[in-house]
Amino acid sequence: MKTDYIRPLDFRTGCVDMTHGSGGRAMAQLVDELFLRALDNPWLRALNDQAAFSVPGRRMVMSTDSHVVSPLFFPGGDIGSLAVHGTINDVAMAGAEPLYLAAGFVLEEGFPLGELQRIVESMAAAARAARVPVVCGDTKVVQKGKGDGVFITTTGVGVVPEGVEISGDRARPGDRILVSGTVGDHGVAILSHREHLAFETTIRSDSAALHGLVAAMLAAVPGIHCLRDPTRGGLATTLNELARQSGVGMRLDEAAIPVAPEVAAACELLGLDPLYVANEGKLVAICADADAARLREAMRAHPLGQNAALIGEVVEDPRRFVQMRTALGGQRIVDWLTGEPLPRIC
Amino acid sequence: MKYVDEFRDAALARGIAQAIARAADPARAYRLMEFCGGHTHAIARYGVQDLLPKNVRMIHGPGCPVCVLPIARIDAAIALARRPNTTLVTYADTLRVPASHGQSLTRAKAQGASVRMAYSVAEALALARAQPEREVVFFAIGFETTTPPTAVALRQARAEGLRNFSVFCNHVLTPAAMAAILDAPGGVPLDGFVGPAHVSTVIGSRPYERFARDYAKPVVIAGFEPLDVMQAILMLIRQVNAGRAAVENEFTRAVTRDGNAKAIALMSEVFELCDSFAWRGLGEIPASGLRLREPYAAFDAERRFPAEVVVAPVVDHKACECGAILRGHKRPQDCKVFGTVCTPDNPIGACMVSSEGACAAHYSYGRWRDEASRVREAA
Numbered sequence: 001m002k003t004d005y006i007r008p009l010d011f012r013t014g015c016v017d018m019t020h021g022s023g024g025r026a027m028a029q030l031v032d033e034l035f036l037r038a039l040d041n042p043w044l045r046a047l048n049d050q051a052a053f054s055v056p057g058r059r060m061v062m063s064t065d066s067h068v069v070s071p072l073f074f075p076g077g078d079i080g081s082l083a084v085h086g087t088i089n090d091v092a093m094a095g096a097e098p099l100y101l102a103a104g105f106v107l108e109e110g111f112p113l114g115e116l117q118r119i120v121e122s123m124a125a126a127a128r129a130a131r132v133p134v135v136c137g138d139t140k141v142v143q144k145g146k147g148d149g150v151f152i153t154t155t156g157v158g159v160v161p162e163g164v165e166i167s168g169d170r171a172r173p174g175d176r177i178l179v180s181g182t183v184g185d186h187g188v189a190i191l192s193h194r195e196h197l198a199f200e201t202t203i204r205s206d207s208a209a210l211h212g213l214v215a216a217m218l219a220a221v222p223g224i225h226c227l228r229d230p231t232r233g234g235l236a237t238t239l240n241e242l243a244r245q246s247g248v249g250m251r252l253d254e255a256a257i258p259v260a261p262e263v264a265a266a267c268e269l270l271g272l273d274p275l276y277v278a279n280e281g282k283l284v285a286i287c288a289d290a291d292a293a294r295l296r297e298a299m300r301a302h303p304l305g306q307n308a309a310l311i312g313e314v315v316e317d318p319r320r321f322v323q324m325r326t327a328l329g330g331q332r333i334v335d336w337l338t339g340e341p342l343p344r345i346c
Numbered sequence: 347m348k349y350v351d352e353f354r355d356a357a358l359a360r361g362i363a364q365a366i367a368r369a370a371d372p373a374r375a376y377r378l379m380e381f382c383g384g385h386t387h388a389i390a391r392y393g394v395q396d397l398l399p400k401n402v403r404m405i406h407g408p409g410c411p412v413c414v415l416p417i418a419r420i421d422a423a424i425a426l427a428r429r430p431n432t433t434l435v436t437y438a439d440t441l442r443v444p445a446s447h448g449q450s451l452t453r454a455k456a457q458g459a460s461v462r463m464a465y466s467v468a469e470a471l472a473l474a475r476a477q478p479e480r481e482v483v484f485f486a487i488g489f490e491t492t493t494p495p496t497a498v499a500l501r502q503a504r505a506e507g508l509r510n511f512s513v514f515c516n517h518v519l520t521p522a523a524m525a526a527i528l529d530a531p532g533g534v535p536l537d538g539f540v541g542p543a544h545v546s547t548v549i550g551s552r553p554y555e556r557f558a559r560d561y562a563k564p565v566v567i568a569g570f571e572p573l574d575v576m577q578a579i580l581m582l583i584r585q586v587n588a589g590r591a592a593v594e595n596e597f598t599r600a601v602t603r604d605g606n607a608k609a610i611a612l613m614s615e616v617f618e619l620c621d622s623f624a625w626r627g628l629g630e631i632p633a634s635g636l637r638l639r640e641p642y643a644a645f646d647a648e649r650r651f652p653a654e655v656v657v658a659p660v661v662d663h664k665a666c667e668c669g670a671i672l673r674g675h676k677r678p679q680d681c682k683v684f685g686t687v688c689t690p691d692n693p694i695g696a697c698m699v700s701s702e703g704a705c706a707a708h709y710s711y712g713r714w715r716d717e718a719s720r721v722r723e724a725a
């Protein structure tokens with residue numbers, strides 16, 4: 001009898017069941033054969049309940065993000081890569097260098113092991129490419145019908161370089177506003193794959209880790225005032241958040257905001273405004289007027305900022321309105337998102 | 347975006363704006379009503395008002411499908427969605443419309459009612475086929491634009507013998523509402539209409555001819571792009587200046603005099619005129635709404651679920667001015683609760699819900715103008 005043999009997990013036809021979350025041998029097997037193997041690094045290999053690491057004596061940042069995207073797989077990414085990119089970006093938006101990630105999985109009973117494997121391997125590939133290891137994790141299983149396949153929560157820590165002071169309350173009248181590329185790609189890629197809405201498109205999610213771009217931007221302009229990634233609620237909502245935090249108004253130029261023609265067309269069809277559609281690989285930067293041209297060039301020199309553009313300026317406004325000169329030449333408010341972005345019917 | 351950007355071009359807009367400024371007689375005012383919510387939205391979204399002279403005022407009309415639905419009809423839709431083993435399929439616009447007792451379809455859904463958002467009636471039909479054991483009710487709203495698709499779905503359901511599909515019909519007619527605005531005693535003075543875009547692709551331009559002939563009001567049918575609207579405004583001003591009243595068509599790329607014969611035939615095969623339909627803000631208007639014809643009675647949710655569809659009059663919130671705003675009597679900013687108690691996140695009236703509603707459009711895109719004037723007044 002081979003005493004150390006257990007039958008390997010069946011990733012071809014097997015499913016998650018309640019034993020995978022019970023804390024027993026089945027759970028250990030799932031951790032060994034999937035999570036450890038894919039995300040392999042010295043911290044995970046130690047098999048402790050926590051990861052231990054030393055930190056440099058600088059300001060640290062920490063951020064957490066839960067991912068519940070549907071569908072789980074979409075053009076340009078999946079929930080695994082998204083969970084890595086999303087949290088890295090939240091850490092990077094403080095100007096920090098992301099160091100480590102933690103990941104919590106909530107799995108629904110009956111979820112195919114093969115799909116879980118695809119997700120975890122995609123997560124591992126994203127973490128490797130970003131050079132930010134997943135050093136600890138947790139898995140829970142909920143009964144069928146109590147989840148939506150897979151939910152992933154990731155938490156990240158990072159350190160802020162000396163002299164960098166980035167915060168959403170630092171926008172000042174006279175500052176310039178930049179965006180790192182086309183807006184709305186992620187949301188439209190997701191929508192185009194939603195059940196009942198499938199339409200043919202070549203649009204891919206822009207899901208990407210932005211810490212490399214941020215490092216290049218800080219090398220050019222260490223005194224960036226604000227950084228934020230315009231995820232849910234899109235560019236419009238992010239700018240309203242920053243205006244509120246800083247107690248300022250903004251003036252945008254609609255014609256300067258980059259939107260891919262396919263995204264503009266899809267939004268037209270669905271009755272959506274690209275300014276309110278989610279991004280997962282873009283950032284908004286606000287800096288002093290004197291630094292703006294230099295910052296834009298640094299962004300354009302990076303592969304993730306090739307379409308970077310100056311889109312407006314910060315103004316004094318006690319009402320904190322984000323206003324926009326429309327492409328037609330009129331003026332309008334770019335307001336907070338209301339409810340869910342719903343389509344119009346006629 | 348080809349075929350769209352051309353109609354949003356800033357240089358062309360400047361050209362038309364200059365032509366409007368030259369044409370508009372500074373000695374008089376021009377009060378033009380854009381009937382459709384689609385136009386209201388385009389005007390606000392692109393800041394068209396900023397390109398018009400001060401004496402050209404756009405008055406927002408009632409052409410917003412959810413805005414003109416009486417509260418009782420939303421209440422009935424909620425009652426249908428709460429029925430056991432029943433799913434209500436609806437366009438997204440209706441979801442957040444305030445109903446009686448602080449309810450809305452969104453809230454009812456959170457409390458367990460089965461409500462499903464759809465882009466088209468075809469999705470409701472597909473759901474009925476996929477779940478034969480469930481009642482699927484489509485909440486049909488809208489003007490002549492959304493009516494033909496509902497007719498197609500009903501024909502298909504009848505041909506397939508689908509037993510679990512029905513339609514809660516709230517389709518209404520544009521010309522009837524325009525006439526009601528003109529007939530209203532003490533009605534708002536108007537110099538002309540920017541006529542509907544999509545509605546007119548279906549019904550054509552002929553049904554508006556009586557407004558030119560009998561009421562001496564010019565009508566210019568216009569597309570939903572900002573340059574369409576501006577061109578229509580210019581055409582209206584020229585008619586007013588010349589003392590003419592005719593139906594003109596700016597939207598020739600989509601609208602003919604006789605409309606879409608196939609769609610019109612479909613509508614009249616499936617629907618017939620109701621004696622009267624109660625409009626929010628405009629009241630009872632004779633022959634202004636549609637109901638299912640007798641051969642489709644089995645698919646009529648009103649007849650099938652009489653216990654749920656009780657359309658008794660419900661009084662609007664007393665501070666809400668939606669009615670006067672829909673008639674063109676008041677502007678959104680004239681309402682006491684506008685922007686304070688009533689906002690898009692917490693709407694009191696339907697005009698604050700749909701992006702085509704006058705209040706939502708003004709709040710989301712144009713309220714900086716009021717704030718600017720308020721700040722000036724305060725200073």
